Amino acid sequence: MKHVANWALNVTAQRGASYADVRSVAQRSRALTTKNGKVGSASDAESVGMSVRAIADGAWGFAASAELGRGAVEATAARAVEIARASARVKREDVHLAPEKPVVAEWSTPYKIDPFTVSVEQNIELLLKIDAELRSVAGITLAETNLNFNREEQWFVSSEGADIHQTKLSTGAGYAAYAFAGNEIQKRSYPNSYGGQWQNKGYELIEELKLVENARRVGEEAVGLHHADQCPEGKFDIILDSSQLGLQIHESVGHPIELDRVLGMEANFAGTSFLTIDKLRNLRYGSELVNVVADARQEHGPGLGTFGFDDEGVAAQCTPIITNGLFTGYLSSRETAHTIGENRSGGTLRAEGWNRLPMIRMTNISLLPGEKPLSLEQLVAQTDHGILMQTNRSWSIDDKRYNFQFGCEMGWEIKGGQRVRMVKNPSYSGITTEFWNSLDAICSREEWTLWGTPNCGKGQPQQVMGTGHGAAPSRFRGIKVGSAFKGS
Amino acid sequence: MLEKEQAGKIFDRIKKLSSADEVEVLFSGGRFALTRFANNTIHQNVAEENYVVSVRSVFGGRTARAFTNKFDEESLRQVVRSAESLAKVQHADSDLLPMPDSAEASGHAGAGWTGESPVPTQAVPPQVRTSRHFVGTASITPELRAEGVKKIVGVAEKRKLTTAGVFSSAESLEGIFNSRGLSRWHTQTSAEISITMLAADSSGWQKANSPDVANLNPLALAEVAAQKALNSARPREIPAGKYTVILEPAAVLDIVGFMFWDYSGMAILDQRSFLTGRIGTKLFGDNITIWDDVAHPLQTGSPFDGEGVQRQRVGLVENGIAKRVVYARATAERMKRSEYKDKVGVIEATGHGFALPNEMGEMPLNIVFAPVGDPQTVEQMVASTERGVLVTRLWYIREVEPFEKMLTGMTRDGTFLVENGRVQGGVRNFRFNESLIHMLSNVEAMSVPVRSCGEESFDMVVPAMKVKEFNFTEVTKF
Numbered sequence: 033m034k035h036v037a038n039w040a041l042n043v044t045a046q047r048g049a050s051y052a053d054v055r056s057v058a059q060r061s062r063a064l065t066t067k068n069g070k071v072g073s074a075s076d077a078e079s080v081g082m083s084v085r086a087i088a089d090g091a092w093g094f095a096a097s098a099e100l101g102r103g104a105v106e107a108t109a110a111r112a113v114e115i116a117r118a119s120a121r122v123k124r125e126d127v128h129l130a131p132e133k134p135v136v137a138e139w140s141t142p143y144k145i146d147p148f149t150v151s152v153e154q155n156i157e158l159l160l161k162i163d164a165e166l167r168s169v170a171g172i173t174l175a176e177t178n179l180n181f182n183r184e185e186q187w188f189v190s191s192e193g194a195d196i197h198q199t200k201l202s203t204g205a206g207y208a209a210y211a212f213a214g215n216e217i218q219k220r221s222y223p224n225s226y227g228g229q230w231q232n233k234g235y236e237l238i239e240e241l242k243l244v245e246n247a248r249r250v251g252e253e254a255v256g257l258h259h260a261d262q263c264p265e266g267k268f269d270i271i272l273d274s275s276q277l278g279l280q281i282h283e284s285v286g287h288p289i290e291l292d293r294v295l296g297m298e299a300n301f302a303g304t305s306f307l308t309i310d311k312l313r314n315l316r317y318g319s320e321l322v323n324v325v326a327d328a329r330q331e332h333g334p335g336l337g338t339f340g341f342d343d344e345g346v347a348a349q350c351t352p353i354i355t356n357g358l359f360t361g362y363l364s365s366r367e368t369a370h371t372i373g374e375n376r377s378g379g380t381l382r383a384e385g386w387n388r389l390p391m392i393r394m395t396n397i398s399l400l401p402g403e404k405p406l407s408l409e410q411l412v413a414q415t416d417h418g419i420l421m422q423t424n425r426s427w428s429i430d431d432k433r434y435n436f437q438f439g440c441e442m443g444w445e446i447k448g449g450q451r452v453r454m455v456k457n458p459s460y461s462g463i464t465t466e467f468w469n470s471l472d473a474i475c476s477r478e479e480w481t482l483w484g485t486p487n488c489g490k491g492q493p494q495q496v497m498g499t500g501h502g503a504a505p506s507r508f509r510g511i512k513v514g515s516a517f518k519g520s
Numbered sequence: 521m522l523e524k525e526q527a528g529k530i531f532d533r534i535k536k537l538s539s540a541d542e543v544e545v546l547f548s549g550g551r552f553a554l555t556r557f558a559n560n561t562i563h564q565n566v567a568e569e570n571y572v573v574s575v576r577s578v579f580g581g582r583t584a585r586a587f588t589n590k591f592d593e594e595s596l597r598q599v600v601r602s603a604e605s606l607a608k609v610q611h612a613d614s615d616l617l618p619m620p621d622s623a624e625a626s627g628h629a630g631a632g633w634t635g636e637s638p639v640p641t642q643a644v645p646p647q648v649r650t651s652r653h654f655v656g657t658a659s660i661t662p663e664l665r666a667e668g669v670k671k672i673v674g675v676a677e678k679r680k681l682t683t684a685g686v687f688s689s690a691e692s693l694e695g696i697f698n699s700r701g702l703s704r705w706h707t708q709t710s711a712e713i714s715i716t717m718l719a720a721d722s723s724g725w726q727k728a729n730s731p732d733v734a735n736l737n738p739l740a741l742a743e744v745a746a747q748k749a750l751n752s753a754r755p756r757e758i759p760a761g762k763y764t765v766i767l768e769p770a771a772v773l774d775i776v777g778f779m780f781w782d783y784s785g786m787a788i789l790d791q792r793s794f795l796t797g798r799i800g801t802k803l804f805g806d807n808i809t810i811w812d813d814v815a816h817p818l819q820t821g822s823p824f825d826g827e828g829v830q831r832q833r834v835g836l837v838e839n840g841i842a843k844r845v846v847y848a849r850a851t852a853e854r855m856k857r858s859e860y861k862d863k864v865g866v867i868e869a870t871g872h873g874f875a876l877p878n879e880m881g882e883m884p885l886n887i888v889f890a891p892v893g894d895p896q897t898v899e900q901m902v903a904s905t906e907r908g909v910l911v912t913r914l915w916y917i918r919e920v921e922p923f924e925k926m927l928t929g930m931t932r933d934g935t936f937l938v939e940n941g942r943v944q945g946g947v948r949n950f951r952f953n954e955s956l957i958h959m960l961s962n963v964e965a966m967s968v969p970v971r972s973c974g975e976e977s978f979d980m981v982v983p984a985m986k987v988k989e990f991n992f993t994e995v996t997k998f
Contacts, residue, residue, distance in 0.1 A: 065879055067790070071610050072879035076602040077587035078595075081570065093662075096568035098589045111567060118662035119555070119562040122669050153609045173791040176879065212791035217922045297558045299684035300716040300725075301975060303915075303932075306997070387568040426918040428951070430930045435951055435996035437928050439920050457921065461951070461994060492556055492686045492714075493566075515993045516920050516928060516953045 033082075037189035039102050040084050043109035045191065049086040049116065051129065052109070053190040055343060056082040056100070057386035062148065064179045066159040069167065072176070074152070081386035084112040090126030091119035096387040130369040130377050132346055134193035139340025141201040142330065143234030147181035150235050155179050158238070159207075162247045166209045169251030171258070174210035178227060179238070180486075184385075186343075194345035202336060202498060203237045204230035204486055207247065209254040218257035218456065220441055222250045224275040225424050230484030230498060233334040253442060256454060263443050263458040265514030269418035270460055271411060271507045274475075276440055277399065278483035278501035279424050284464040285317075285324055286397040286499065288433040289353055290490075291362040293392075295371060301492050303431025306464070307359065309372060315359040318468030321402065324354040326363055328379060328395035335500020336484040337395035339382075344390060346379035353397065357469070363392050384495035391491050396482065398502030402474035408505045411473055413449040419513055420444040420451065421458045437461040437516060459516040467508060475504035521550060521691055522571045524705040530573060530591055531697040537600045540577035540607065542619050543699045546826070546875055548572050549589075550692035550707075551658075555665040558684035560673045562666060571693075576876060577603040578619070581612035583877050615850050616876075620827055621700040627830035627871060652820055653691070654732040657709035660689040668738045672715055675742035681749055683742070685715040689733065696828040706822035709733075712973070715741050716933060717749040721998065722946050724748025725913050725933035727770065729973050731820055748912060748934035752946025757995055758937060760950060764908035764964075765990040766901045766938065769972035769982050771931075774914045777887075777977020779925055779956050783812075783836050783844075785851040785867070786881025788860055794925050794957075795842055799864045804840040804960035807892050811835055812846060812872070812884035818971035818981045819886045826875030834870050836884060840961075848873025848882040887980040889969045896965045901986040903941045904965070909950070909992075910936040910943060917976045925956035929976070930996065950992035962988045 037054040044052035058080045065072035082105060083096035093116030097108040159177040166175035181203055188196040206228015208221040223229040223241055231237050272280060288305040292298055307315070318324075328337055328348035339348055344366055351361045364378040383390040412420060426439035443458030444451040482502040489496055531545045549571035556564035574587040577600070584606030588599040665687045676683035688711065695705045712729035713736050724745040728736055767775070779794065787793035814823055814831040823831055827849060835843050847855065849869040856867050872882040902910060912934030920926040931949045938944065966983040973979045 067879045070613055070615075071877070073877045074584040074606045074610060075586060075877075076584075076606060077574075078599075079572075079587075079589050081589065083568075091562065092565060094564070094566040096566070096570070098570045115565045115567060115662045118666045119565040121663070121666040122557065122560075122562045122673055124559070124561045151609075152606055156609065156611075210790075210792060212796065215923050217792060295559070296682065296684060296718070297563055299558055299682075299718060299723075300556075300686060300714055304718075387570055389564055389566050391564075426920050426928065428916040428918045428928045428930065430949060430951070430996045430998075431915055431932050432996075432998055434998070435930070435994060437951060437953075437994075439918075439928075459920065463997065492564075493552070493554055493688075516926070518953070518993055 033187040034189065036082055036100055036105050037187065039105045040109035041189065041191050043106045044084060044086045044113055047110060047113040049088045049113050051191055052084060052086040053188065053344060054082060054084050055386060056187045058185045059385055060183045062181045064155050064159060066163050066177045068175055069160065069163055071156060079385060083386050084109045085389065086112040086116050087127050088113045088116035089120035091116050091123050092127060093119060094389045127367055128370055129366040130375055132366060132377060134190060135341065135345060135347065136195045137341065138197050140199040141232045143201050145235035147203050147235040148183065162207050162243050165244060165247035166207065166251040169248060169255055171211045171213065171255035172209050172251050173212040177207040178205065180204040188343065188345055190345055196341050196345055198340050200232060200339060201234060202230060202232050203234060204228060204484065205238050205241060205243060209251045211254045211258060213258050216258060218254050220250045220254040221423055222246050224483060225441065227486055230336055230486045231334040231482065232336060232338045257442060257456045260454040260456040263419065263455040263514055265518055267510050268513045269415055269507060269509050270511045270513065271415065271418060271420040271505055273422040273505050274479065274481045274503045275483055276421055276424050276438065277503040277506055279427055280438065281324065281397055281399055281501045281503060282485055282499060283427060283429045284433060284436055284467065285353065286394040289362050290392045291364045291368040291372065294362065295368060302490050306432045306434050311359055312372060313358065313360055316357055316469065317354045317359040317465055318357045319471045320357045321471055321474055322354050322357050322468055323400040324397060325400065326351045326353050326395050326397050332396050332398065333482040333502065335396035335482045336486060336498030337500040342379045342381045343383050344381045346377045349379045351378045363394065365392050382497060384497060388495050393497045394488065394499040396500030396502060398482065399474065401477045401480040401504040404476065406473065406475045408475055408479055411475055411505060411507055412446055412451060415446045415449060415507065418446045419455065419458055420446060421460065434463050436464065439516060457517060460511050460513050461515050462511055467511065470508045470510060471506055472509050473507040475506065480504040522547065522693060524695060527695050528697065528703065534575055534596055534600055535699060537597050538577060540579055540604055542578040544576040544619055545697045546574045547693060547695035550690060552690045554686055554688035555662065555669055556686050557669050557673065560676055560683055562669055565662060575599050575603045577607045579607050581614065581616050582607045582610035583616055584610060585877065615854055617850050617853065619698045619700050620702060620829055620849065622702050625702050625824065625828045625830060627832060652708035652731040654709045657689055657711045657731065657733040658691040660711065660733060665689065671738050672742040675739065675746050676717060679746045679750060681746055682718040683715060686712065688712045694822045696824065698828065702828045704824045704828045708820060710820065711736055713738050713741055715745045717745040719749045719753050722749050722752040722755060723933045724752065727973050729979065751943065752934050752936060755946035755948050757948045760992045760994050762989045762991055764905055764986065764988050766898060766905065766908060766910045767985045767987060768898060768912050769970050769984050770974040771911045771914045772982045772985050773972045773980045774917060774974040774976035775927060776956065778917060778919060778927055780884055780887060783846060783884050784882050785845050785847040785855045788845060788864060789854060789858060794923050795845060799842050801842060802840050803842050803957050804837060805963050806839050807963055807966065808837055808840050808960050809890035810837040811888045811890065812886050813888045814886040816886065816888045816981060819888065820979065821886055825871045825873045827873050829869060829871040829873065831871035834884065846870045846872035846882050846884045851881045885978055889982050891969055892966050895968045897967055898984050901965050901984065902938050902943060905938045905941060908938045909947065910938050913974065914976065920953060926953060927956060928953045948998060949996050951994040951996065952991060953993045954991045959987055959990065964988055
């Protein structure tokens with residue numbers, strides 16, 4: 033693929049581009065689903081192509097092509113420069129890239145079992161076994177399962193001399209059981225809702241998840257919700273399980289710290305951010321217990337935001353985002369780093385595929401676990417009156433990331449340190465910084481899970497990206513519960 | 521652009537490589553370009569060309585699909601091999617039907633617009649029965665998009681505002697061939713402009729799209745967005761509660777879009793539809809009548825579904841009564857054998873199926889709200905409102921409860937207090953928690969339906985609506 037990059041870079045140089053990079057990408061994916069005892073869909077996909085990102089006349093251009101012959105590659109490179117010159121017609125200042133020492137490197141996701149080597153028969157057998165367990169519970173009216181495997185091989189070459197070959201592998205699996213009765217549909221999912229758990233690792237993830245072992249319980253919980261009381265409305269202490277807290281981090285920390293949002297670049301679609309630059313190292317984002325990092329390094333774990341290098345050749349880094357409650361960092365790129373006084377990118381630029389422009393994306397945005405040993409059950413035992421909420425069902429937040437509302441699949445009312453009753457339709461809402469400042473307990477490392485969010489949408493044209501979120505169950509004091517159903 | 525003749529040759533190559541009982545090939549893709557601006561500057565500007573071929577193989581009731589964007593002999597051999605090896609390890613599905621031939625796929629005589637050879641119908645004026653492909657749109661250059669953006673930025677600078685948005689253009693295709701002789705091909709163009717105008721503490725928004733770029737006016741859109749930003753400056757906070765709301769068409773589209781996944785035979789069979797047990801019952805007000813109609817002059821899209829079956833015009837809601845849902849071929853056959861067969865109205869393949877295999881079945885994607893006899897403009901709705909809220913746009917809508925279709929979301933980019941028949945200025949944005957059944961039962965007035973686009977749902981032909989007792993539950997900080 034080096035020759036493809038050279039053809040393109042020769043053209044961008046000849047046409048006067050001051051900078052260019054080329055990504056050649058080969059993606060392969062497999063998706064298997066079942067529904068009520070049958071295979072729902074079975075598909076394999078491959079997509080191969082290249083793109084050129086160029087700066088000419090101080091402005092950006094980008095062009096992509098699936099054709100990898102010399103003529104098509106050179107035409108694509110020329111188009112990128114032509115588009116850059118068109119961009120320059122509506123420009124206020126030249127693009128400024130933070131310096132980055134060009135790297136020549138190889139990197140790949142560590143894994144034990146290549147998921148594409150596991151037979152489709154074995155995978156279907158597993159999914160149908162889960163399906164049978166779910167539907168063995170009387171009252172389950174719909175059972176859905178999924179398995180997903182992805183491989184992306186990328187060659188990144190820049191006009192500055194970077195030459196990086198990187199291969200990423202991810203695996204995902206999950207299921208959901210629905211129970212329809214009367215005028216109500218209830219649902220439970222495992223290990224998480226909306227596709228389950230996803231990580232950058234091989235088939236070993238599937239074996240770790242104990243999918244079959246949990247299926248009957250999940251089915252029973254879905255049916256059991258029909259007999260549960262409606263979650264009460266009012267102000268309560270709440271405990272969020274780690275998967276729900278992962279999404280809370282994603283929406284109320286991960287998105288607002290994207291520097292492109294902060295700078296107004298996403299204002300038309302995803303919105304802006306309340307985290308204006310004056311708040312850096314000044315805003316008390318959360319309580320003293322809150323420590324959040326953006327960590328793309330392998331040592332953080334196999335999150336969907338783990339890589340060796342981002343899509344403009346910057347090595348994976350760990351950036352402290354919230355330090356003992358104080359807001360300390362943004363997600364940045366080479367183009368945006370200077371706006372916060374940094375002389376190097378935070379290394380967060382990623383693209384969905386060969387035909388998309390890299391943009392600032394969350395890496396692994398994780399709440400660090402509590403330092404003192406604390407299990408979920410111990411946290412429940414230490415709670416006088418509250419609601420434990422498990423597994424996301426709905427999520428919504430305003431376009432500056434202040435006001436949010438989340439619904440969960442299942443709740444438990446806690447009284448005197450005991451779970452006293454299951455409650456259905458739990459929901460909570462609040463204002464981001466008020467919420468994080470109400471955190472008063474985080475469970476310790478044993479309860480910490482690095483969750484994968486495979487479906488984060490951003491950009492125009494919209495790109496879907498996987499992000500990682502480490503979290504342990506945590507408690508928040510005096511949170512508004514149940515306003516979703518108030519007045520309905 | 522990939523031409524139908526070239527695609528036919530690729531299909532012939534795939535057929536030769538195939539050992540399956542039946543084979544179906546879908547083509548999609550095209551050319552796409554988008555110029556993105558923010559802070560009164562073009563900051564992203566992209567173009568791509570890509571075509572995808574997907575092969576579905578069938579062996580005795582077992583089927584699977586594989587995709588590739590490479591059309592060389594080895595890649596085609598590999599994609600056929602992938603589809604076949606995935607299909608062969610499935611369990612046979614007794615619901616899987618043989619692929620449709622051309623006669624079956626064309627549906628009832630006169631069922632509607634084919635998109636390939638125009639078929640006159642009473643409902644469609646002659647001028648729209650022509651192609652949805654416009655040379656003027658297909659030939660937009662980066663320079664032309666930049667000129668459009670320059671006009672928008674000019675409006676922003678004149679009003680001392682900051683603007684962000686997109687100007688995109690595309691030329692796309694959808695095609696399907698199968699081993700029973702069916703071949704369908706559809707090409708169209710599209711252009712889209714979306715504009716946000718930002719002031720110190722307020723914003724305004726407008727968005728429009730069309731197959732024909734000549735229908736888009738960047739200056740007019742920019743002026744409206746700018747005026748909304750200026751008029752909503754210094755927003756005051758008013759308490760959450762139940763208000764009469766005037767929802768502009770984009771706001772209507774974004775919220776009602778969340779119910780159309782349920783207008784599907786498969787959703788009823790799966791018992792995940794809010795229409796389960798409710799077909800034939802009155803769910804909404806008398807003034808709500810909704811069609812799915814791909815041939816409507818303001819609609820876009822291909823006239824055939826994922827199996828190549830002609831899309832029919834289907835009445836989903838008539839005077840508030842849920843009348844019908846749409847069906848893929850296999851779903852219709854399953855429904856005829858199901859416990860619901862006497863409770864769901866007309867059961868027939870309507871040409872709304874997704875490409876097989878899939879779990880969702882089908883969905884109506886060309887929604888058209890019927891006009892009312894006494895339409896009102898937004899201005900008339902405002903004039904007749906004692907106290908209410910005018911909403912430009914909704915955002916981040918999610919389903920809170922699936923059977924009453926309770927949705928939550930936010931207002932955004934131009935939310936106004938209306939008092940004594942006049943817009944009194946901007947208010948801080950609200951969070952709503954509202955049942956769609958409740959909302960569509962409380963519509964007091966509607967405008968003439970227009971083609972509208974948002975960010976939360978697909979494009980539709982919808983009116984603005986004046987709705988009483990809309991449930992705002994919280995206020996945010998801006």
